[in-house]
Amino acid sequence: MKRSLGAQTLLYPTPVLVIGTYSQDGKPNAMTVAWGGICSSDPPSVAISVRPARLTYENIRARKAFTVNIPSVTYANEADFFGVAPGRNKDKFAATGLIPVKSELVDAPYIQEFPLILECSLLHTFDLGAHTQFVGEILDVKAEDKVLNHQGHPDVALVNPFVYCPDNNMNYHSIGKIIGRSFSMGQSIK
């Protein structure tokens, strides 16, 4: 028996993505979003949604670029802080001690300490009401050496990302155990 919960943004789970940008005067900023995800395989693209009042919105429009930084559980406090603190009157990098690194590919900084980062060039801007969706072409993915397996691919257990569940408790959760392999476990069904 299903019960109606009303019109709301309830999706399990959502990612925790820290967006790196430069302001028009060159100051690095970081802001956390949960509204986002991959949106096309070719060109490889990621969509993130930002409210127009945020500094990140202004920065992406001006610089046409952003990075998507995936925090490990180790940096959950910093990622939460990046989502709450306003970028206009606070240097969030100074407050956290994390280091912004200028991307060589796009006009945006990435976060040195985070294990996995995507460097994105702005492709599309869609006004979707409360949020504006920015679609960025992923020009490169960079990972810390220490999260790569011996074949040079990221290992999820080493990246150790986490998710946000927009429910009543608003908790972050780690990633759990492997339950099966994609494009494989469904083959038992004919």
Add this chain to the structure above:
Amino acid sequence: MKRSLGAQTLLYPTPVLVIGTYSQDGKPNAMTVAWGGICSSDPPSVAISVRPARLTYENIRARKAFTVNIPSVTYANEADFFGVAPGRNKDKFAATGLIPVKSELVDAPYIQEFPLILECSLLHTFDLGAHTQFVGEILDVKAEDKVLNHQGHPDVALVNPFVYCPDNNMNYHSIGKIIGRSFSMGQSIK
């Protein structure tokens, strides 16, 4: 030290979303996507990306509606099957034994057995290259009684969703333990 992995759709984690649609002749179909996420808070909206060759693409364009069905770990085999099997020449509901229920709000079916479903009316269609992004307004969220806590809100542990990690191993993972509360754990940083 960061290593370049090239331009690819590598984001941790991505959701596992089963899209319910009706074909032009009224046949229910289900297809799993990992490219998607919430994209605006008002109107509450979700974005999903579908390749134009898929039956789901044709169905959404014709019916202007879809449902987003969030599987529990219990239905991982079925969700994987829905992502691999083509809808054009196979009745995926018959193959899995799952039951399509006609939504009273939108012209699309949802999956009776899945714990959490979103009923969506098509708002925007954006061509993003290999994939087309459909933005749907979430008209209602419905949840199984048994996944609600005593305040009537979904409990993540009871919904028991899972994620896809597009890495080398392409595994599905369950959701892990709580690591902290959002809009709260970052307050230790000033």
